[in-house]
Amino acid sequence: xxxxxxxxxxxxxxxxxxxLYHIREIIVINGIPVGEYLFASGAAGVDLFFMISGFIMVxxxxxxxxxxxxxxxxxxxxxxxxxxxxxxxxxxxxxxxxGSQWFxxxxxxxxxxxxxxxxxxxxxDGAPFxxxxxxxxxxxxxxxxxxxxxxGLSLLGGRWRWxxxxxxxxxxxxxxxxxHGSFTINANTDQHYSIGxxxxxxxxxxxxxxxxxxLAAWYNSKIVLPKVYAGxxxxxxxxxxxxxxxxxxxxxxxxxxxxxSTALLLAAIVTYDKTSSIRVAPVWITLGNISYSLxxxxxxxxxxxxxxxxxxxxxQLALTPSYVFLYVTLTVLVSLxxxxxxxxxxxxxxxxxxxxxxx
Numbered sequence: 338x339x340x341x342x343x344x345x346x347x348x349x350x351x352x353x354x355x356x357l358y359h360i361r362e363i364i365v366i367n368g369i370p371v372g373e374y375l376f377a378s379g380a381a382g383v384d385l386f387f388m389i390s391g392f393i394m395v396x397x398x399x400x401x402x403x404x405x406x407x408x409x410x411x412x413x414x415x416x417x418x419x420x421x422x423x424x425x426x427x428x429x430x431x432x433x434x435x436g437s438q439w440f441x442x443x444x445x446x447x448x449x450x451x452x453x454x455x456x457x458x459x460x461x462d463g464a465p466f467x468x469x470x471x472x473x474x475x476x477x478x479x480x481x482x483x484x485x486x487x488x489g490l491s492l493l494g495g496r497w498r499w500x501x502x503x504x505x506x507x508x509x510x511x512x513x514x515x516x517h518g519s520f521t522i523n524a525n526t527d528q529h530y531s532i533g534x535x536x537x538x539x540x541x542x543x544x545x546x547x548x549x550x551x552l553a554a555w556y557n558s559k560i561v562l563p564k565v566y567a568g569x570x571x572x573x574x575x576x577x578x579x580x581x582x583x584x585x586x587x588x589x590x591x592x593x594x595x596x597x598s599t600a601l602l603l604a605a606i607v608t609y610d611k612t613s614s615i616r617v618a619p620v621w622i623t624l625g626n627i628s629y630s631l632x633x634x635x636x637x638x639x640x641x642x643x644x645x646x647x648x649x650x651x652x653q654l655a656l657t658p659s660y661v662f663l664y665v666t667l668t669v670l671v672s673l674x675x676x677x678x679x680x681x682x683x684x685x686x687x688x689x690x691x692x693x694x695x696x
Contacts, residue, residue, distance in 0.1 A: 341396065342617040343610050345625030347603070348389055352628035353665075354382035355474070356635045360664055363656045371658075378582045381595035383477055384545055386632075388596075388603050390481060391549025392556075394488050399557055403495035406696065411492055413691045415485045418629075419478060420453070421687060422679050426633040427452060427472040433640045445471075455482040460533025465524040465542050465590050474636060483538055484546040499554075506547055509539050524591025544592045548600055552607050567605075567612040574598075574605025623673075630672035630680060638668045 357372075358379025364372025401407045427449070431439050439445055448471055451458055457479050458468025466476050487509075491502035513535070514520035519528045524542040528535070562570070581587060581598040588594065609615065624631075642664060646655040654660065 341610075342622050342625075343606060343615040344389055344392060344396075345628075346617045346621040347385060347606070347625070348628040349621060349624030349626075349631070351382035351385040351389065352631040353624065354379040354385075356631055356665065356668060357661075358382070359635065359639060360661055364658050364661055366658055372661075374583070378585060378588065378595070380590070381582060381599060384590055384595045384599045385603065386477070386628075387480065387484075387542065387545040388549035388552070388599060390484065391546035391551075392553040392603075392607075393549075394485070394546075395550045395553035396556065398488075398492065399553075401492065403492045403498050405493065408489055408492045409695055410692075411489050412485070413688060413695065415482075415489070417684050417688045417691065418680075419482065421683055422630065422633055422675065423472070423475060423478060424453060425679060426637065427470070427475065430472045430637050430640065433637055433644070455479045456534065457537050460536055461529065462527040462536075464527045464536065465540055467537055472633065472636060474632060479537060480540075480542055480546075484543065487543075488550075502550070506543070510541065510543060513539055522591075523593045524596075525589055525594070541593075542591055545596050545600075548592075548596075549603070552604060556607050556611060561611050562608050564612040567609045571605045571609040574602040578602040624669075627669070627672040627676040630675035631668060634671050634675055635668045638664060638671060642667070 354376070356379075357376040361372035361376040361379065362370075364370070364375070398407075398411065401411075448458065452470035452472070452475055455478055457466075457476070458470055460467055465480075467479070469476050487505055488502065491498040491505065494501040511520065514528070517528065517530065519526075521528075522541045522544065524540055528539060530536050530539070578598040578601070581595070587597060590596070592600070606615070642660075643652075643655045646652055
């Protein structure tokens with residue numbers, strides 16, 4: 338299977354946009370909020386990440402026949418990929434920000450249980466976030482893991498998998514909302530289903546995963562756009578994305594907001610790579626490899642660094658524009674270690690155990 342390095346690069350860029358989004362408010366130069374202008378739309382990296390996830394799910398399973406064994410392997414891989422680091426990062430973040438006493442407070446065990454079961458903190462309203470888990474960036478994993486569930490179930494159908502995925506998606510995103518009288522493609526709209534989890538799994542955010550899946554099917558096909566048209570499409574995709582990103586038009590998550598330009602950008606890049614393979618420097622591939630660690634661990638670095646400077650009475654070095662370089666550097670270093678030790682080391686160990694027990 339051909340390695341898709343441009344997808345890894347985009348994963349790294351998406352994660353880094355979120356990393357910088359969460360530190361944007363301190364980038365003020367001569368009274369000018371430079372960080373707000375450059376990174377206030379950095380949360381759009383989440384939309385890009387969702388589309389990439391859909392793409393990778395289809396691309397990485399194209400040679401699977403489906404059925405029970407492939408489905409079990411798929412679920413094991415996805416669970417080990419996501420959960421161990423999420424647990425470690427969540428516990429670490431709580432210790433840094435709240436201290437060990439947090440764990441003994443009433444109601445907090447329930448919060449942790451919801452987080453690790455990927456159930457939204459508030460499933461009733463507050464779309465598309467539906468509340469935040471103890472590690473606040475974890476709200477996106479609720480969508481991620483549900484799409485894995487949806488995709489994994491479709492694998493059970495073997496050669497019928499795409500029909501099953503399409504049917505399940507139609508039921509959740511079209512039929513149920515229509516019957517409920519609240520069909521919308523705006524991910525920021527609260528539906529107020531009596532069954533709380535339905536609010537998340539019928540949210541139009543899921544369309545972004547499905548769009549990525551469709552792009553992967555297009556990428557795997559033999560249809561190739563002429564190079565000149567692919568080039569102009571790439572220019573248009575980059576231009577529209579940059580315009581929406583910096584103009585703040587349709588600011589927000591979902592297919593009616595950042596998803597608009599993100600979809601065109603990703604489609605343009607995928608189409609161009611089919612005609613002219615995009616070469617990527619190894620450093621960008623590495624950034625993509627550690628993107629999950631970047632995403633989960635940057636809140637820990639952000640929360641601990643001011644405490645460190647305060648402890649050594651160097652408060653003047655914290656929360657300044659130059660501080661961002663240190664923040665990004667430490668986040669990358671911590672993520673490199675996490676990727677090697679937790680994602681690869683611990684992950685591979687757990688995967689072997691799970692394969693032995695269930696396959």
